[in-house]
Amino acid sequence: MKKILLIMVAMFAFGWQNVRAQDGIKIVTNHPDFKVKVTRCVASGKTVIIDMTLNNVGDTDVEGLNVWGGARSEAYDDEGNIYKANSIKIKVANYKDYTTNSYSFNIPAGVPMKLSVSIDGVSQSAESIARLKICLYCKAWTVGCDFDKPLRIGNIPI
Numbered sequence: 348m349k350k351i352l353l354i355m356v357a358m359f360a361f362g363w364q365n366v367r368a369q370d371g372i373k374i375v376t377n378h379p380d381f382k383v384k385v386t387r388c389v390a391s392g393k394t395v396i397i398d399m400t401l402n403n404v405g406d407t408d409v410e411g412l413n414v415w416g417g418a419r420s421e422a423y424d425d426e427g428n429i430y431k432a433n434s435i436k437i438k439v440a441n442y443k444d445y446t447t448n449s450y451s452f453n454i455p456a457g458v459p460m461k462l463s464v465s466i467d468g469v470s471q472s473a474e475s476i477a478r479l480k481i482c483l484y485c486k487a488w489t490v491g492c493d494f495d496k497p498l499r500i501g502n503i504p505i
Contacts, residue, residue: 380405417447419482
């Protein structure tokens with residue numbers, strides 16, 4: 348009986364840690380109408396793919412959101428490694444390829460947009476992306492790297 352109780356307590360504690368890890372993702376968009384949700388983070392070898400949805404919860408459509416991969420964005424893993432330049436690539440919605448360049452797109456009000464980030468060369472022993480800075484620019488919301496207000500996401504479990 349004691350063994351069963353001990354196993355149940357261990358399973359509960361392990362399950363609680365998983366829930367807390369998922370809830371521990373920190374997202375700073377720098378605008379109240381701009382919401383971001385991380386939907387998936389997976390590793391394949393030394394490449395980590397982070398999928399998310401961007402959402403305009405305001406009343407009006409926003410035109411001309413620009414998102415950059417490459418040198419303007421950066422990531423840090425939980426082991427202290429830094430990933431910049433050609434290590435970080437992005438893909439918007441159902442566009443064909445990841446790129447280190449920029450994408451420009453509109454975010455209609457109430458319509459989620461997919462954004463996927465690929466980080467190459469990540470240590471296979473890393474357990475999370477401690478911080479991901481995505482450089483973007485949106486004049487309507489005055490957010491982005493040009494305004495010193497990048498999109499920041501932290502504590503993403505791999």
